[in-house]
Amino acid sequence: xxxxxxIYHRKDSNELLFRFAPYIIGFLLLAIVPIFLxxxxxxxxxxxxxxxIFAMSLDIILGYTGxxxxxxxxxxGVAGYTVTILLVIxxxxxxxxxxxxxxxxxxxxxxxxxxLALRASGIFFLLVTFALGMLIYSxxxxxxxxxxxxxxxxLGAYPNLGLPGIELNSFTFYFFVFLVFIVCFFLMYRITKSxxxxxxxxxxxxxxxxxxxxxxxxxxxxxxxIISGLFAGIAGVLFPFYSGGMVPQNLDINTSAYALLICIIxxxxxxxxSIFGAVVLIFLEFFIGNFAPYRWxxxxxxxxxxxxxxxxxxxxxxxxxxxxxxxxxxxxx
Amino acid sequence: MEALRVKDLCKDFGGVQAVRNVCxxxxxxxxxAIIGPxxxxxxxxxxxxxxxxxxxxxxxxxxxxxITHLAVYQRAHLGMARSFQHTSVFPxxxxxxxILLALQATQRHRSNMFHSATAYEYLNAKASELLSSMDIWKxxxxxxxxxxxxxxxxxxxxxSLSSEPKLLLMDEPSxxxxxxxxxxxxxxxxxxxxxxxxxxxxHDMDLVFGVxxxxxxxxxxxxxxxxxxxxxxxxxxxxxxxMGDKKAGHWK
Numbered sequence: 001x002x003x004x005x006x007i008y009h010r011k012d013s014n015e016l017l018f019r020f021a022p023y024i025i026g027f028l029l030l031a032i033v034p035i036f037l038x039x040x041x042x043x044x045x046x047x048x049x050x051x052x053i054f055a056m057s058l059d060i061i062l063g064y065t066g067x068x069x070x071x072x073x074x075x076x077g078v079a080g081y082t083v084t085i086l087l088v089i090x091x092x093x094x095x096x097x098x099x100x101x102x103x104x105x106x107x108x109x110x111x112x113x114x115x116l117a118l119r120a121s122g123i124f125f126l127l128v129t130f131a132l133g134m135l136i137y138s139x140x141x142x143x144x145x146x147x148x149x150x151x152x153x154x155l156g157a158y159p160n161l162g163l164p165g166i167e168l169n170s171f172t173f174y175f176f177v178f179l180v181f182i183v184c185f186f187l188m189y190r191i192t193k194s195x196x197x198x199x200x201x202x203x204x205x206x207x208x209x210x211x212x213x214x215x216x217x218x219x220x221x222x223x224x225x226i227i228s229g230l231f232a233g234i235a236g237v238l239f240p241f242y243s244g245g246m247v248p249q250n251l252d253i254n255t256s257a258y259a260l261l262i263c264i265i266x267x268x269x270x271x272x273x274s275i276f277g278a279v280v281l282i283f284l285e286f287f288i289g290n291f292a293p294y295r296w297x298x299x300x301x302x303x304x305x306x307x308x309x310x311x312x313x314x315x316x317x318x319x320x321x322x323x324x325x326x327x328x329x330x331x332x333x
Numbered sequence: 334m335e336a337l338r339v340k341d342l343c344k345d346f347g348g349v350q351a352v353r354n355v356c357x358x359x360x361x362x363x364x365x366a367i368i369g370p371x372x373x374x375x376x377x378x379x380x381x382x383x384x385x386x387x388x389x390x391x392x393x394x395x396x397x398x399x400i401t402h403l404a405v406y407q408r409a410h411l412g413m414a415r416s417f418q419h420t421s422v423f424p425x426x427x428x429x430x431x432i433l434l435a436l437q438a439t440q441r442h443r444s445n446m447f448h449s450a451t452a453y454e455y456l457n458a459k460a461s462e463l464l465s466s467m468d469i470w471k472x473x474x475x476x477x478x479x480x481x482x483x484x485x486x487x488x489x490x491x492x493s494l495s496s497e498p499k500l501l502l503m504d505e506p507s508x509x510x511x512x513x514x515x516x517x518x519x520x521x522x523x524x525x526x527x528x529x530x531x532x533x534x535x536h537d538m539d540l541v542f543g544v545x546x547x548x549x550x551x552x553x554x555x556x557x558x559x560x561x562x563x564x565x566x567x568x569x570x571x572x573x574x575x576m577g578d579k580k581a582g583h584w585k
Contacts (some may be wrong), residue, residue, distance in 0.1 A: 006442075006452035191446045195437050198426075198450040202434045205423035212383065212421075213438040214409030214496060218445075 022323065026272070028183060034174055043242075044286055046174045048278045049181045050238045053275035055262035056188055057231030062260070063269030064192055065120075065224045066204030068126045070256050071133025074113065075229040077140060077251030079106040079236025084153045084246045085146065095159040103233040109136070110229025114222050121207075133256055141248040152247030155240045177238055184231055188271055191227065200224050201269075261300070265307045267316025276315040335397065336361045336500050336530035337382070342391035343555075344374075344381050351377040353554040354391070359530050361499070364522065366533045366545035368565075370574060374554035375534040376418060379504055382532075384408050388558045395500065410439060414498035418505040418534075420485045424478040428469060428488055431477055432460045435492035463491045466521075482509050490518070500530045507537045519543035544568075550574070 030049070054076055061067045079102035086098045117128045132293045140147050147153065158168035159176065168176055191197050202210045203217050210217050241248050249255075258281070266277020281303075288299050311318070337359040344352040350372045359365050367375050380386040382393055384405040395411050403411075415536040423431050429451075436456045437443045451457065464470040468489040472480050477488065480542045490506060503522075507515040515537060522531055522544045535541050541548065541562075550558040558568045565571055 006448040007454045008449070008452050162338060193449050194446045195440075195443050195448070195450045195453075197448040198430060198434055198437070199443060201426060202423050206421060208385070208405075209417075209421045210434070210438075211405040211493070212385075212409060212415050213435050214406050215438055215443070216404070216406045223444075235454070278468075 013260045018327065023272070026275070029183075031175075031178060039170065042174055043170060044282055046170075046177050047241050048275075048282050049174075049177045050235050050242055051262060051282060053181055053184045053238075053261070054235035054279045055259045055266065055278055056185065056230055056271050057228045057235065058259045059263050059268065059271060059274050060188065060192070060200070060228045061221075061229070062263055064197060064200040064204060065221055067121065067221065067225075068123075068260070069117075069129040069228075070126050070253065070260065071113070071117075071129035071131070071136070072228075072232055072259050073251045073253075073255035074133045074136035075106040075110055075232035076236035076255065077136060077246070078109045079103055080231035080239045080246045080250060081140060081147055081153070081316055082106075083237050084155050084240045087157065088153050088155055088245075093157070093160045095161055099159075099237045102237045103230060106233025106236055107230050110226045110232075114225035114229075118218065118221050118225060126275055130253065130256075133251070134253065137248060137251040138251075140246075140251050147246070147248070150248060152245055153240075154245040156244065158241055173241065175248060177242070180234065180238060184234055185271065188231060192271060196220070196223075204269075261304055263314075265303070265311065265314055267314025270314070270316035270320075273314050273316025276319070280315065334361050335359065336363070336395070337532070338394040338397075339382065340392045340394070342378070342381060342393065343389045344377055344386060345389045351554050352381060355551075355554070358550065359500070359532060361530055364531045364533070364544050364546045366535060366541040366548045367551055368535065368538075368541055368548060369551035372553075373551040375551055376504060377554075378551065379415070379502055379532075379534060383413065383502055409496060410438070412496075412499035413502070414493045414496050414500070415502040416489050416504060418494040418504055418508060418540065420489050422477050422485055422488055422492065425476055426476050426505045427476055428464065428480065428484075429460060429473040432464055432491060432495060433457075435495040436460055436463075439496045459495070463495055466489075468492045483514055486510055486514075490521070491545055494525075498529065500504070500532070501525070503531060503533045503535075504535070505535055505537075507535065507540050511541075515540060516543075536549055 018218045034045045037045070058069060060070055082102040082105050083098045086101065092098055095156045113132045117125060117132060120128045141149055143149070158173050161168065161176070166172070194264070199210070199215060199220050202215070204218060207217050239250070243250070262277035262281055263274055264277070265280060266275065267273030284303065285296060285300070289296050307314070335358050339357040340357055342352055342355045343350065343451065355378065367378065369375055370573050377386065381388050384403060388401055392399055394400065395408065395413060398411065400408055423434065433450060434454060436459055437450070437453070440456070442448070442453065449578065458558055461470060467490065468490070469484050469487050472484055477485060486509060488508070493501060493503070507518050510518065519540055522533070531544070532542065533544065545562055548560065548562055549556055550565065550571050550573050557574070558565060560568070
């Protein structure tokens, strides 16, 4: 058997710059622009970053593994509720502890739901994840002793990082979320480019062939599902601090479908596409919500239909085509 | 030594017996062809050996190990590889990614999450060697759904060779290829390392007679003849099945 370790060649600095320039520009924009924006827009930017993490985590199973999930809000909700309950009811304000517990429980939820959901694939996977997501929603709704049910759990604080001299407020919270976002993005980016990530794409394309090649595809799908739950859990830990607490509605089908829409509009199978999807959808929701608050679901539906018809491959496909046309001069495929 | 032994293998689909009591043994390095009219059960037989379908009865042994109840992916790690009749590749990935997936499948690092999939130089070298031998290295950065059918066939075969199998199952490898390309496949199979056993299912008689050392004829799921290419082409029962007439004469 052939063996060996991975070898990284030093790349031409121009090539590296070319490859990473879009990321650097994008992240600099995200880091600098909010400083000059009014508070309510900044607040929207916080939401964008949290939902970007959430949608990217969904994209790992939706875009890379080819498993459309409609219950993703469950992981966000489990982590969000864990953090809120520990903080509000039990008064534990060590952020690292409650965040770790929240993420752990989200991963555990994914590990349990994954066993059930991965018995199905395709449209049946969608239905099973939907049902399981609604199950977690009903727990949030009905377990009054734990979640205070419909009343919800308000949260008026920002994470206590325990660092001297740093107290988060709505302005600095954005940058905290931004840091978490950068770390999550690069971790997920690495995973999707790794042998494991390639394996997931192979499963998406042709699962039976992958099995014949020697992959235990179930195991890969299961691990992908758990990783997806992990990152959704990270988004879930941040979420209640942004939204000011948790209500059962945060876990329902709307939140799951919202993430699905962000992925589809942004470009399924492209991590950074989800960021664009989140930017577009969340800004649209805000502005349209201002004009016609009761029409938003209708308009969202229209946007979705238009995106499916005219925006094949999402925003990401169009941007990367434009990028190549501008800087390479030819458009391939 | 035996690479593969099949004992009393049966496969039923409801009332239909697609494979009936097939016994077969393939030696290491032997090239065996399975022929038979459409519906003879050739592909079903392949699917049972490779594990896509569960056997209704009987056993399959790979290098003396009973693999009848092993999962498909486990068989790959024991040295079995298969190419499919209908090209089975990863259409929206590039040719290079396709071959890389096939190569890393039997490597320990296939579950690694933190290195780049393309940083394993020894695999890249192997990929380049395999793709060049199939004359599709020039397509390495093309998406598979944008290359020609013939090139996809070649990729399919390159992928089935990438795990360095000891037993290679090839289902109609020359489907959709031109005569010249088909002749290349013959050459390729002949040039395979002498310790690789090949089982071939094909309708293309040039291919069958070009590579097979032994031929097995299946008809309604049963082996009705077995022998060297010369014996088979002289066999009257085989002529009858193929030509429907005993007096049809030489059919090759």
